[in-house]
Amino acid sequence: MRYLPHTEVEVRQMLERIGVKEIDELFSGIPESCRLSRPLNLPEAKSEAEVMAQLRALAGKNSKVFTWDSFLGGGAYHHFIPAVIDHLISRSEFYTAYTPYQPEISQGTLQAIFEFQTMICQLTGMDVANASMYDGASACAEAVLLAVRAAKKRRRVLLSRGLNPQYRETVATYCRYVDVELVEVPLVDGVTDMAALETLLDDQTAAVAVGYPNYLGRVEDLAKLADIAHAAGARLIAAVAEPLALGLFKSPGELGADVVVGEGQSFGLPLSYGGPGVGFFAVRKQDMRVLPGRLVGETVDLDGKRGFVLTLATREQHIRREKATSNICSNQGLNTLIVGIYLALHGKQGLKRLAEINYSKAAYAREQIAALEGFEIAHSGECFNEFVVLCPEPVAELKTRLETLEILPGIALGRDYPELERGLLVCVTEQNSREQIDRLVAALAGGEA
Amino acid sequence: MSGTEGRGLVLDEKLLFEQSQPGRVGYSLTGLDVPEAQPDSRLVRKEITDFPELSEIDVVRHYTRLSTWNYGVDSGFYPLGSCTMKYNPKxxxxxxxxxxxxxxxxxxxxxxxxxxxxxxxxxxxxxxxxxxxxxxxxxxxxxxxxxxxxxxxxxxxxxxxxxxxxxxxxxxxxxxxxxxxxxxxxxxxxxxxxxxxxxxxxxxxxxxxxxxxxxxxxxxxxxxxxxxxxxxxxxxxxxxxxxxxxxxxxxxxxxxxxxxxxxxxxxxxxxxxxxxxxxxxxxxxxxxxxxxxxxxxxxxxxxxxxxxxxxxxxxxxxxxxxxxxxxxxxxxxxxxxxxxxxAMGGEGLRRATEMAVLNANYVRARLEGEYDLPYKQRSLHEVVFSEAALANDCHTLDVAKRLIDYGYHPPTIYFPLVVRGALMIEPTESESMQILDEFCDALLAIAEEAKTAPEKLRMAPVRAKVRRLDEATAARKPKLRWEREDA
Structure with missing residues (x-):
């Protein structure tokens, strides 16, 4: 076997040194009654060529966003990935390393995470960001737990109906056996209903969580939401599923959010059927010591030279065990590296311009679709690169019709939003050319594509 | 690799933000093929303060240099207990x-x-x-x-x-x-x-x-x-x-x-x-x-x-x-x-397990005696020593840091908590007898150094990118992001 270096001669020598005759004796600590008495029922070992042939066959059965015209978003976004990224993350000093618990030989990972934390702070307008969480959904759940922890006795959390449905489900799972009451805040014109929010807030409310942009593509009025939440003594959690929007729109931090979480997949990660992504988590200074997850901090070595270490570990499970701020043990290491490289390449100007391009493309598609007979744009206000179309025909039928033209027109909203049974969530990014958008519009209209 | 001679080219590298130059770009964007649209200006942010501006080569060099300060499974032996740092097939x-x-x-x-x-x-x-x-x-x-x-x-x-x-x-x-x-x-x-x-x-x-x-x-x-x-x-x-x-x-x-x-x-x-x-x-x-x-x-x-x-x-x-x-x-x-x-098949997976257990027992056999083994039962894929046998009040942390000078990633240390100064070694199936012998030679040499030259352990590592870091200050005065000095 190519991954196992042992020759038969070496195995003999090693057994001799150990003082046993057969390998089986090494397993003498396992009682006979606990042994598997047959070989594993798995196929035989394959050559690399055979493995790749089998995997290519499986991969060949899938519909790629580069060969189809895809207008799918909804928490996973098709953006261009610069060639630099895969080359750099393929440095095996990065991807085959462990968690940087030994800082003297992990300065590469540690400095990269320190830079990641800094850029997440700059982008979100917050003071402190951690070294990442699993994804946007679990980061949102941890944000709710943080808010409840920090607010001491308050046990109520309000979730906007505009928050990504998968984030809301994840929050519900995380809070299943924690003493927290989750209450939904309804929408009006696709954004959080402020009047309803004011009614629902009380002195037991620890936090309000909203999407920015929200699941329906709408840009929420965070400043006003923050004012309302703060007036009741609650924290405002902003969950950002499409962080490219922060290249263009005001940061949640400057608008008054107390916790900003989100999904970094847009910044250079392949779609990979939805995972792995990379969750980000940023707070104000006051919440630094109740943060979940790893943190990298700057320090100096014995010679006074700058270096980086994992720090404030007394919050974490390996020290605090059942009293830790979270059970999380890993971060999304390599994916924070991707985000760091992506943001470093795009920088101050590139991120802004890319966001403007996304905005303009989506605006164009929205106008073209709005002009179609029978189609309506569901909401009137500002969107980023996603918007909801109300279709004249059942959405399932429309999708099937367009799929025969190799167009993935968007996500049917009926399952998560029965009130938008005719709703289709359309996402347009820089990866969609005008020609593709025009083809979509023609196909929606029923004309020749 | 063992011994402590020689020193490679260790490059210094500033933070991204310290290298940034106004107007430099590292991206290429396709031109807009639809009319330019503008959101309500009240919603639009000002430029992202201190966000980096770098060219592609700046970014490539930056991360390439950072990578050289890391140690991965592809760099060498990585005997972290309970982490199973086996080879990652390409x-x-x-x-x-x-x-x-x-x-x-x-x-x-x-x-x-x-x-x-x-x-x-x-x-x-x-x-x-x-x-x-x-x-x-x-x-x-x-x-x-x-x-x-x-x-x-x-x-x-x-x-x-x-x-x-x-x-x-x-x-x-x-x-x-x-x-x-x-x-x-x-x-x-x-x-x-x-x-x-x-x-x-x-x-x-x-x-x-x-x-x-x-x-x-x-x-x-x-x-x-x-x-x-x-x-x-x-x-x-x-x-x-x-x-x-x-x-x-x-x-x-x-x-x-x-x-x-x-x-x-x-x-x-x-x-x-x-x-x-x-x-x-x-x-x-x-x-x-x-x-x-x-x-x-x-x-x-x-x-x-x-x-x-x-x-x-x-x-x-x-x-x-x-x-x-x-x-x-x-x-x-x-x-x-x-x-x-x-790639492995059912039989290959069993063989991997067997070789992982063989390797751990081989390391145990070679080190037992010089290092204290608190639990003597037949162990499987990993072996845990304590610091009890170390001379001159040297500790597990010192052994771990000294291993870095010998070119190895240290084992898991101070875990499990039931062993005083635990040194937890899991070699995995990926390592050959030669690699294990060199590693055991290093650990034996370190035990000897503890007796004859304990300062070599206490000052270690001396051959890494940085020396021991002040973790206490990092936690007492947390600096968790870069900020412009004059800000």
Whole structure:
């Protein structure tokens, strides 16, 4: 076997040194009654060529966003990935390393995470960001737990109906056996209903969580939401599923959010059927010591030279065990590296311009679709690169019709939003050319594509 | 590599922000082919203060230089106990990057992504066969999230049966994630002392009808197989509890013993340990969970099923605990693990386990005597020494740092907590006898240095990018981001 270096001669020598005759004796600590008495029922070992042939066959059965015209978003976004990224993350000093618990030989990972934390702070307008969480959904759940922890006795959390449905489900799972009451805040014109929010807030409310942009593509009025939440003594959690929007729109931090979480997949990660992504988590200074997850901090070595270490570990499970701020043990290491490289390449100007391009493309598609007979744009206000179309025909039928033209027109909203049974969530990014958008519009209209 | 001669080219590298030059760009964007549109100016942000501005070569050099300060499995031996730092096959990386896997959107209709679902279904089946559990969910993002899912299912099962037990029993050798995960499910943690092995008497002494579950790691973090496991499972089941297994050490059992056959009710896998997917400097991992028949209704949704029409995502699971993350799990990690299983085959996986156990026992045989071995039972895939035999008040930390000077990543240290100054070595199956001999020679040389030149240990490392770092100040005055000095 190519991954196992042992020759038969070496195995003999090693057994001799150990003082046993057969390998089986090494397993003498396992009682006979606990042994598997047959070989594993798995196929035989394959050559690399055979493995790749089998995997290519499986991969060949899938519909790629580069060969189809895809207008799918909804928490996973098709953006261009610069060639630099895969080359750099393929440095095996990065991807085959462990968690940087030994800082003297992990300065590469540690400095990269320190830079990641800094850029997440700059982008979100917050003071402190951690070294990442699993994804946007679990980061949102941890944000709710943080808010409840920090607010001491308050046990109520309000979730906007505009928050990504998968984030809301994840929050519900995380809070299943924690003493927290989750209450939904309804929408009006696709954004959080402020009047309803004011009614629902009380002195037991620890936090309000909203999407920015929200699941329906709408840009929420965070400043006003923050004012309302703060007036009741609650924290405002902003969950950002499409962080490219922060290249263009005001940061949640400057608008008054107390916790900003989100999904970094847009910044250079392949779609990979939805995972792995990379969750980000940023707070104000006051919440630094109740943060979940790893943190990298700057320090100096014995010679006074700058270096980086994992720090404030007394919050974490390996020290605090059942009293830790979270059970999380890993971060999304390599994916924070991707985000760091992506943001470093795009920088101050590139991120802004890319966001403007996304905005303009989506605006164009929205106008073209709005002009179609029978189609309506569901909401009137500002969107980023996603918007909801109300279709004249059942959405399932429309999708099937367009799929025969190799167009993935968007996500049917009926399952998560029965009130938008005719709703289709359309996402347009820089990866969609005008020609593709025009083809979509023609196909929606029923004309020749 | 051993010895302490020579020193490579170690480059210094500023932070991205310190290299930034106004107007420099590292991107190329396709020109806009639709009319320019502007949002309401009141919503638009000003420029992102101090965000970097760099060219492509700046960025490439920056990260390339940073990479040279790291140490990966490809750099050399990485004997981290309980982390299973085995070789990460390169074909796994190629497979995960196939466009038919990397460029597929999770909201694509299931009928159009049958290959992805088939791969997930096959991986569920393979993991079930390896572990002896009838069903496996691939959704959890990492081992700790797998634990969380497992305990959630246990609690949901109790509640479905009208029970409200309040405690979870955890041995003192357990990973810290175990008690943290139990607490997240609202349980009180009861720690039970083990003398190397968990005895049925020790479990019986703390068992009552208020115990929801026992969490056990098998083999445990001392590398010892919990030989009473069947009787322990029976004891817990008799009082209405369930048994959770932490599968971190599954690399010791493939093809030898299956946790699902032993009475265990639920177990998480670490694809990034046992199934060769890279650790990535801290993640992403993947933590599938196998369950006994009675817990199947409570599994997270969706799971992948197969019927006459093909492969599907099943959401119709009314008793499910729900979801713990977006979409279906860490798919690209699943591709890597599946690639590994295909390459190894059933027999190859068993051989990997055998070689991992052989390697650990070889290291043990070579070091026992010079290093104190507190638990003498036959160990499996890892061996734990204590600092008791070190001369001149040298400590485990000093040995670990000195190993860096000899060109090795240190073992896991100060864990498990039951061993004073634990030095936990897990060589994995990837290392040859020559590598192990060189490593043992280094450790023996360090033990000798402790006797004759202890300052060499206390001052170590001297050959790394930086010397020992001031972690106390880092925690007392946290500096968690870069900020402009004059700001």
């Amino acid at each position: 074909v796994n990386e190629v497979a995960a990057r196939l466009p038919g896997f990397a460029d597929i959107h999770p909201q694509t209709p299931e009928a159009l992504n049958q290959g992805a679902l088939e791969l997930m279904y096959n991986l569920q089946q393979d993991l079930a066969e390896i572990s002896g559990f009838p069903a496996v969910t691939l959704q959890p993002a990492a081992g700790a999230q797998g634990e969380f899912v497992g305990i959630l299912m246990i609690r949901a099962w109790h509640e479905a049966n009208g029970r409200k037990p309040t405690k979870v029993i955890i041995p003192d050798t357990a990973h810290g994630t175990n008690p943290a995960s139990a607490a997240l499910c609202g349980y009180d943690v009861v720690t039970v002392a083990s003398d190397g092995l968990l005895s049925k008497d020790a479990v019986a002494a703390v068992m009552d009808n208020d115990v929801a579950a026992l969490m056990v790691t098998n083999p445990n973090t001392l590398g010892l197989f919990e030989s009473d496991i069947r009787e322990i499972c029976d004891l817990v089941h008799e009082r209405g509890g369930l048994v959770y297994a932490d599968g971190a050490n599954l690399n010791a059992l493939m093809g030898i013993s299956r946790p699902g056959d032993l009475g265990i009710d639920v177990m998480h896998f670490n694809l990034h340990k046992t199934f060769s997917t890279p650790h990535g400097g801290g993640g992403p991992g993947s933590g599938p969970v196998g369950v006994a028949e009675k817990l199947i209704p409570f599994m997270p949704k969706p799971i992948v099923i197969k019927d006459e029409e093909g492969y599907k995502l099943d959401y119709e699971r009314p008793e499910s605990i729900g979801r713990v993350k977006s979409f279906y799990g860490h798919f690209s990690i699943m591709v890597r693990a599946y690639t590994y299983i295909l």
